[in-house]
Structure formats: C-alpha cells, structure tokens
Amino acid sequence: VSVLEIPVLIARKRDGGELSADEIRSLITAYMAGDVGDEQMSALLMAGVIRGFSEAEAVALTEAFIASGDTVDLSDLRGPTVDKHSTGGVGDTTTLVVAPVLAAAGLQVAKLSGRGLGHTGGTLDKLEAIPGFRVDLTPEQMHEQVERIGLAVAAATQDLVPADKRIYALRDVTGTVPSQALIAASVMSKKIAGGADTIVLDVKTGDGAFMEQLDEAVGLAELCVRIGEAHGRRTGALVTDMGQPLGDAVGNALEVGVAIEVLRGERDDRLAALSRELAAAALALTGEPEPEEKVSQVLEDGAALEHFREFVAAQGGDATVADRPWEVLPSAPIVRRWAPGAGVVRDVRTRRLGELASLLGAGRQRKEDVLDPAVGLVVHPRIGDRVEDGEPAVEVHARTEDDAARVLELLPEVVRLTDEDVRSVDLVHRRIGMGS
Amino acid sequence: VSVLEIPVLIARKRDGGELSADEIRSLITAYMAGDVGDEQMSALLMAGVIRGFSEAEAVALTEAFIASGDTVDLSDLRGPTVDKHSTGGVGDTTTLVVAPVLAAAGLQVAKLSGRGLGHTGGTLDKLEAIPGFRVDLTPEQMHEQVERIGLAVAAATQDLVPADKRIYALRDVTGTVPSQALIAASVMSKKIAGGADTIVLDVKTGDGAFMEQLDEAVGLAELCVRIGEAHGRRTGALVTDMGQPLGDAVGNALEVGVAIEVLRGERDDRLAALSRELAAAALALTGEPEPEEKVSQVLEDGAALEHFREFVAAQGGDATVADRPWEVLPSAPIVRRWAPGAGVVRDVRTRRLGELASLLGAGRQRKEDVLDPAVGLVVHPRIGDRVEDGEPAVEVHARTEDDAARVLELLPEVVRLTDEDVRSVDLVHRRIGMGS
Numbered sequence: 114v115s116v117l118e119i120p121v122l123i124a125r126k127r128d129g130g131e132l133s134a135d136e137i138r139s140l141i142t143a144y145m146a147g148d149v150g151d152e153q154m155s156a157l158l159m160a161g162v163i164r165g166f167s168e169a170e171a172v173a174l175t176e177a178f179i180a181s182g183d184t185v186d187l188s189d190l191r192g193p194t195v196d197k198h199s200t201g202g203v204g205d206t207t208t209l210v211v212a213p214v215l216a217a218a219g220l221q222v223a224k225l226s227g228r229g230l231g232h233t234g235g236t237l238d239k240l241e242a243i244p245g246f247r248v249d250l251t252p253e254q255m256h257e258q259v260e261r262i263g264l265a266v267a268a269a270t271q272d273l274v275p276a277d278k279r280i281y282a283l284r285d286v287t288g289t290v291p292s293q294a295l296i297a298a299s300v301m302s303k304k305i306a307g308g309a310d311t312i313v314l315d316v317k318t319g320d321g322a323f324m325e326q327l328d329e330a331v332g333l334a335e336l337c338v339r340i341g342e343a344h345g346r347r348t349g350a351l352v353t354d355m356g357q358p359l360g361d362a363v364g365n366a367l368e369v370g371v372a373i374e375v376l377r378g379e380r381d382d383r384l385a386a387l388s389r390e391l392a393a394a395a396l397a398l399t400g401e402p403e404p405e406e407k408v409s410q411v412l413e414d415g416a417a418l419e420h421f422r423e424f425v426a427a428q429g430g431d432a433t434v435a436d437r438p439w440e441v442l443p444s445a446p447i448v449r450r451w452a453p454g455a456g457v458v459r460d461v462r463t464r465r466l467g468e469l470a471s472l473l474g475a476g477r478q479r480k481e482d483v484l485d486p487a488v489g490l491v492v493h494p495r496i497g498d499r500v501e502d503g504e505p506a507v508e509v510h511a512r513t514e515d516d517a518a519r520v521l522e523l524l525p526e527v528v529r530l531t532d533e534d535v536r537s538v539d540l541v542h543r544r545i546g547m548g549s
Numbered sequence: 550v551s552v553l554e555i556p557v558l559i560a561r562k563r564d565g566g567e568l569s570a571d572e573i574r575s576l577i578t579a580y581m582a583g584d585v586g587d588e589q590m591s592a593l594l595m596a597g598v599i600r601g602f603s604e605a606e607a608v609a610l611t612e613a614f615i616a617s618g619d620t621v622d623l624s625d626l627r628g629p630t631v632d633k634h635s636t637g638g639v640g641d642t643t644t645l646v647v648a649p650v651l652a653a654a655g656l657q658v659a660k661l662s663g664r665g666l667g668h669t670g671g672t673l674d675k676l677e678a679i680p681g682f683r684v685d686l687t688p689e690q691m692h693e694q695v696e697r698i699g700l701a702v703a704a705a706t707q708d709l710v711p712a713d714k715r716i717y718a719l720r721d722v723t724g725t726v727p728s729q730a731l732i733a734a735s736v737m738s739k740k741i742a743g744g745a746d747t748i749v750l751d752v753k754t755g756d757g758a759f760m761e762q763l764d765e766a767v768g769l770a771e772l773c774v775r776i777g778e779a780h781g782r783r784t785g786a787l788v789t790d791m792g793q794p795l796g797d798a799v800g801n802a803l804e805v806g807v808a809i810e811v812l813r814g815e816r817d818d819r820l821a822a823l824s825r826e827l828a829a830a831a832l833a834l835t836g837e838p839e840p841e842e843k844v845s846q847v848l849e850d851g852a853a854l855e856h857f858r859e860f861v862a863a864q865g866g867d868a869t870v871a872d873r874p875w876e877v878l879p880s881a882p883i884v885r886r887w888a889p890g891a892g893v894v895r896d897v898r899t900r901r902l903g904e905l906a907s908l909l910g911a912g913r914q915r916k917e918d919v920l921d922p923a924v925g926l927v928v929h930p931r932i933g934d935r936v937e938d939g940e941p942a943v944e945v946h947a948r949t950e951d952d953a954a955r956v957l958e959l960l961p962e963v964v965r966l967t968d969e970d971v972r973s974v975d976l977v978h979r980r981i982g983m984g985s
Contacts, residue, residue, distance in 0.1 A: 119722070120721070120722055120723065120724045121724075122724075123595075123723060123724030124724040124727075126724075127595065127598060127599060127724050127725075150587070150588075150722070151586070151587065151588040152586075152587040152588050152590070152591040152719055152722070152723055153591070153722060153723050153724075154588070155588040155589070155591050155592040155595075156591040156592060156594070156595040156723035156724055156725055157724075158592070159559075159563065159591075159592040159595035159596050159599075160595050160599065160724070162563060163563060163595075163596065163599045163600070164599070283588055285556070286555070286556055286586070286588070286589060287556065287559060287588055287589050287592035288556045288557075288558075288559030288560040288562075288563050288592055288593075288596070289563075289592060
C-alpha cells in the first residue's frame with residue numbers, strides 16, 4: 114500500500130466494501146511504521162465499526178496484529194499447551210482455579226495476562242495480592258517454569274502484539290470500541306501470539322460485562338472460535354452470565370482467598386462451577402475422554418492445590434497462602450456489614466458493584482492508579498436467594514471509615530430486594546466449538 | 550464538553566444520533582485548542598459521513614467554523630455586497646467575467662478565493678498569470694479597493710475560518726470528504742465569514758466535478774442555500790454541467806485570455822452563457838428588476854471590461870491585458886494540435902482532461918507544486934459537435950516537446966468520437982433559491 118492509496122482504502126471501507134488480507138496487513142504494517150497516521154487509523158476503525166468487518170477481515174486483522182511483534186513458541190513442551198481468557202467480569206477469579214487444575218491434569222498452562230481497568234479486575238493484580246508474587250517473567254523464565262511445573266502466569270511484554278496495544282488505546286478515545294471483529298482480533302491475537310495450541314474463552318454477558326446482550330456475546334464467541342481455528346488452534350468458548358458477580362469476592366486479596374477455598378474443596382458456588390466447566394472444556398478440546406471426572410479427581414486428591422502451591426512458590430510468592438489464605442493475604446483495617454432487610458434478591462447492578470470496589474481502591478479509574486490489594490466487597494446472596502431480616506448481604510472491606518460509609522450508603526441501589534419469588538439465573542448460556 | 554465526554558459524543562454520532570449546536574461548537578473549540586485530537590475528530594467525521602449530519606448540524610458546523618477565526622465586516626459599503634463560489638470545475642473561469650460585470654452593475658464584489666488542487670484550477674492561480682498581479686491584499690487594502698472600484702479578489706488570510714482549514718486537510722487524508730454537510734459547512738463558512746450579504750453558488754455536477762451525480766449536487770446546493778439563509782444572507786445556487794470543460798481553455802493564462810474575450814464580446818460560448826446566468830442570479834437576489842438586461846448592457850457598453858481593467862491595475866497587474874490578452878499573457882514555447890479524425894464528439898473525460906493539464910504544469914498534484922501559467926489545453930468541440938477529418942479538436946500548450954508528446958498520446962482516450970448523432974448537454978440543470 115503506498116501512502117497515496119490509504120485514503121482510497123479507508124473510502125472503500127466507508128462505503129461498505131471489504132479489504133483484502135494483503136491490504137489489512139499492509140495497513141497495520143504502515144501504521145506501526147508511522148506511514149498511516151492515528152487520524153487515518155481511527156477513521157478506518159470508525160468505518161469498520163459502523164459498516165462491520167467480515168470474518169475474513171477479522172482473521173486478517175488478527176494475523177496482522179500478531180505479525181506486528183514477537184510470538185511465543187511453546188511447541189517443544191510435552192503435551193498440549195493451553196491458555197484461557199475471560200472478556201472481563203466482576204468477581205471472576207476462575208483463572209486461579211482453572212490453571213492449577215489443568216496443570217494437575219497434565220496440560221501445560223502458559224498464560225499471558227493483563228491488568229484490570231474500569232469495573233473489572235485483572236488476573237495480574239489479583240496474583241500480586243499474594244505477598245512476594247512476581248508477574249514480570251521473561252519469556253525464557255516463563256518457558257522454563259511451564260516445563261518444570263506445568264503452569265505460569267505472567268504479564269505480556271511490550272513486544273507481544275504491539276499493534277493491538279496501540280489500536281486498543283486509540284479505540285478507547287475515539288468511540289470505536291464496540292466492534293465484534295476488533296474485540297475478537299484483540300483477544301485472539303494475544304492468545305495466538307502467546308503460543309498455546311488450545312484456547313478456552315469465557316465470554317461474559319450481562320450488566321457487568323462489556324457485551325451486555327446475549328446475542329452480541331454469542332456472536333463474539335463464535336467469531337473468536339473461528340479465528341482460533343483459522344490459525345490452527347483448538348478453540349472453544351463458553352458464554353456465561355455476568356448479570357451478578359461470579360464469586361462472592363470483589364477485590365484482589367479477597368478474590369485470591371475465595372479461589373483458594375475452591376481449590377481446597379471448601380466452596381461449592383458459581384465460581385467453583387464455572388471453574389470446573391472451563392477446565393473441563395479445555396480438557397475436552399485436547400481429547401480427554403472424561404473431562405469432568407478428571408477435574409473432580411485433581412480437585413479432590415489435592416493435586417490441583419499442590420500445583421497452585423508450586424506455582425506461587427515458583428513466582429516468588431508465599432506458598433503457605435494455599436494453606437492459610439486469610440492469614441497470609443493482606444486484610445483491610447475496616448470491615449463493615451450491610452443487611453438490606455428481609456426479601457428476595459431481585460437484581461444486582463454488577464457493573465456498579467465493580468465500580469464501588471474501584472472506589473474503595475481495588476480497581477483503577479486510570480492506568481496509573483495504584484491499587485490497595487486488601488480492599489473490596491464480599492457479596493453473599495445471588496439473584497433469587499432469600500435474605501432474612503438482619504442477615505448481612507454484603508461486607509465492605511475498606512481502608513477508612515469514610516470509604517466504608519460512602520459505599521454503604523450506595524449499596525441499597527446496587528443489591529435490590531423484592532417480596533416476590535425470583536428465578537435464579539443460568540450460569541452458562543452457550544457452549545461454542547465444544548463439539549456438541 | 551469535558552475531555553471525558555468526547556468519546557461519548559463520538560459514540561452518539563456513530564450510533565446515528567444528533568449533536569446539539571452547543572455540542573458542535575464545544576467540539577470545534579476544543580479541537581482548535583488541542584483538547585480534541587485529530588484521531589478523535591477524524592472518527593467523528595467518519596461517523597458523520599456514514600450516518601449523515603442533519604441540516605441543523607450543518608448550520609451549527611458552519612457557525613462553529615466561522616467562530617474559530619476572524620470575520621470580515623463589509624456593512625459600511627454602499628449597496629449590496631456579493632460573493633460568488635464555484636465548487637470547482639475544468640475550464641471554469643466565470644469569476645473573471647462575473648466579478649467585473651457585477652461591479653459595473655453597481656454591486657460591491659469582495660471575493661476571497663483559493664488555489665487549485667487536483668484536476669481543477671483556482672481563481673488566484675489564474676489571476677497570477679497576469680504579469681504583476683498580486684493577490685495578497687490585507688483585509689484593509691481589500692476593503693479600500695472594493696470601496697473605490699467595486700471589486701477585489703484576494704487570498705483568504707490564515708485567520709479566516711481556521712477550523713475549516715484544519716478539518717479540510719484532515720478530511721483529505723482520512724476518506725471523509727464526501728459529506729454534503731461537511732462540504733456545505735466548508736464552503737458557506739468561508740463565504741459568510743467573508744462578509745458579503747449576497748452569495749451566489751455554482752454547484753458543478755458530472756465527470757469533472759467533485760459531485761458527479763446530479764441528485765447529490767442538487768442536495769448540496771439546497772443545503773448551502775439553507776445555511777446561507779439561516780445566517781441571514783441572500784443566497785442562490787445554480788447546479789451546472791461539468792460533464793465537459795466549461796470554457797475552451799484549461800490552463801491559467803489560457804483561461805484568463807478566454808475570459809477577457811468574453812468581456813470583450815468576442816465569445817458566445819458556454820463560458821459566456823454561464824457567466825451571464827451567474828451574474829444575473831446575483832443581481833436578481835439583490836432586487837434588480839431586469840437582471841439579464843442589466844448584464845447585457847454592462848457587457849455591451851464596455852463598463853464590465855473597464856471595471857476589469859481597473860481591477861487588474863488596482864492589484865498591480867498589467868491592465869493592457871484587457872486590450873491585447875494574447876500579447877500580454879505568457880505563452881508556452883510548444884503548441885501542438887490534435888485532430889481526432891471525422892465524427893461526432895460522444896464524450897469528454899473532463900476530470901482526466903484536468904489531470905492532463907496538471908501534468909503539463911497547469912495544476913498541482915501537491916500543495917507545494919509550482920505552476921507554469923502558460924501551459925494547458927484548448928479544447929474546441931463540445932459534446933454533440935461534428936469534427937471534420939483533419940480538423941484540430943485540441944491544442945496542447947507545453948513547456949517541452951516531450952510533455953506535448955505524452956499528452957497527445959493520451960488524448961484519444963479523453964475526447965471520444967462516434968459515427969452517430971449525439972444530443973448536446975444542458976448547461977444549467979437547476980436554479981435554487983432564485984425565487985422561481
């Protein structure tokens with residue numbers, strides 16, 4: 114693509130046409146070289162958001178993103194390599210359960226992860242709540258650790274998919290976020306560049322998710338699966354509910370604590386159920402004949418917990434967290450409980466709940482914000498559950514009395530009760546690319 | 550508009566919503582202050598190009614463009630003040646005829662003009678083909694000249710409608726040119742800021758125009774007229790044919806020469822006809838009861854030519870050009886004639902013809918290109934005209950034999966003949982805002 118042709122390509126997309134894989138590759142290459150300006154890229158993105166990108170364009174975008182930087186080669190590891198991604202939710206700590214379960218089941222888990230922004234938490238932020246835990250592994254350290262103990266979770270380096278990083282930042286300020294193709298290319302380019310041959314996606318839908326509507330989430334999940342398959346990866350996706358927090362905890366140390374409780378067999382809740390489903394999905398993709406049984410086995414015989422212990426130790430963390438989570442993890446000085454009165458939980462404004470946790474210091478409003486690992490919220494009931502008069506529904510873990518008071522005041526708008534019966538909400542809406 | 554709201558406004562336009570006049574004003578102000586980035590503005594423009602801007606948005610954009618810089622005040626001049634604008638064509642020299650005709654008829658003509666880019670010429674470039682002619686008048690000089698002799702044509706200063714200048718440059722590289730609202734706001738903001746109380750527009754349609762389709766050109770003309778009226782200006786528009794060159798000449802000195810021939814009463818062609826129509830339209834808007842008769846009178850009694858002579862002298866040019874144009878104007882060293890054989894002219898690829906003139910040095914491919922005033926093309930027949938065997942249809946005025954040879958080789962693709970009869974093409978397709 115010569116510089117003079119760029120407006121012509123933008124105009125074709127503007128008029129509803131399609132760009133070839135070669136043209137998309139040239140555009141992304143030229144963008145990274147500075148020959149396509151931010152103003153040109155954002156115009157192209159807007160045209161694509163409104164007119165839509167085809168599946169072929171989404172595959173080509175993914176490929177062009179991957180080609181913009183380094184890729185990880187895991188092909189010399191014995192056995193299937195697996196990565197897992199969630200589109201982001203509230204109280205969503207499945208990675209901390211799924212990764213050790215899969216490692217215990219014989220898969221190689223090399224997960225590159227991100228930090229949280231807005232109302233959702235990031236896996237790296239959660240892991241760093243464990244005293245001593247480090248996420249800045251070099252590619253070589255990561256590779257060696259996976260080879261040795263079967264799992265590693267680290268921050269993606271700047272050299273991995275740099276085109277996605279630049280375009281993601283551009284989309285954020287130009288109103289060009291909501292495009293299935295752009296979201297799918299962003300997610301899948303990072304997963305594919307990360308080197309795993311098996312990819313499991315957890316696409317969230319509901320008030321606390323980026324894709325609020327079920328049909329949008331299903332479309333995104335289907336597109337991601339097809340992109341993964343087009344790049345030769347075994348790919349599956351669950352479309353799951355984010356109309357209420359997944360686990361009880363919202364906040365970094367609190368979420369690590371409940372994840373460890375799941376690994377210890379001390380919890381049988383929605384977090385535990387979804388973690389089992391996701392792990393079974395990964396095992397099914399790699400050909401495991403009885404995936405659910407395998408997951409139960411490694412949870413019950415302690416192998417998953419043992420792999421978690423090794424994982425924490427390998428990345429410099431205090432491994433005794435696996436045995437005494439609430440003693441090892443940092444805790445907030447102020448804990449206040451909120452009892453909403455008697456009734457049935459009608460709805461939980463999940464996005465708002467994530468924002469309240471951020472307000473306490475558990476999440477970032479801006480990239481440069483420093484988190485407090487100890488603060489957050491614990492939400493006990495789920496939609497359809499009955500709460501008795503005086504029974505606490507939410508715990509507020511805060512740095513100060515003022516912070517706690519501000520959040521307590523807002524909670525009645527977030528967890529709302531009714532006198533009538535309310536149906537509980539399905540956890541998994543759809544399974545895509547899973548064979549059946 | 551706070552910086553955080555900008556992506557929200559962009560998203561509203563993306564989803565087909567409308568921006569208020571306040572929001573548009575704030576966005577343009579913030580853009581000029583650097584608080585809205587080029588990447589944000591181009592995303593907004595693309596959303597507007599695809600979704601469309603409403604008439605209210607177009608009026609607000611025009612107002613915001615005007616408010617970004619200085620405006621000219623002509624209210625102290627005696628009698629109506631008039632400006633004329635063409636959307637750009639090939640062989641379109643009407644300004645050089647219309648301006649002195651209107652001045653001779655008692656109007657005050659203060660025209661701010663531009664330079665040519667691509668396949669169309671600019672009035673300033675044409676005037677500068679006259680030895681000594683200067684277009685860099687200060688606003689004060691321009692005002693004084695109009696007061697004294699009734700007309701002045703000058704380059705717009707950088708302080709007039711700076712927002713349009715920046716956004717125009719942005720649209721050029723981001724595929725966001727084709728929007729009636731953006732084109733209308735760009736045209737009308739400059740005309741309104743220029744201070745004239747009466748505005749006549751010549752909106753071109755056909756192969757050599759930016760708006761190739763008639764319905765698009767009519768839509769643009771109607772929108773421009775409504776914007777002008779919303780800003781309290783008497784505004785009218787003709788939608789005219791650019792499916793072939795307007796005058797015979799394409800090239801700066803050549804076009805000045807034929808314009809002078811029209812003023813001298815030596816030509817009765819499409820250029821003369823359209824110049825008369827546009828001048829009559831301006832006079833009709835200002836309340837002249839017999840506009841056509843008035844135009845004929847000042848052309849026949851020499852008053853228009855005399856005003857042209859004074860105008861050239863006032864701006865430093867050699868006024869004897871009015872009497873002996875072909876002796877005073879620069880001429881090209883090489884003149885070659887092309888005879889296409891016998892037949893009837895079926896079509897003229899007008900845009901291509903403009904590009905060939907640029908190739909010879911008459912126009913710019915890029916802003917910084919230096920023009921040769923002498924070179925260009927003279928095209929004699931019009932669509933439907935019969936050409937006899939051996940009769941020259943086109944003259945090539947070139948700097949070098951090589952240049953001439955290159956163009957001669959391409960001419961058979963540009964002026965095409967047929968054996969059958971061909972209907973001649975109407976010159977004026979529509980009259981808008983003219984009362985009847």
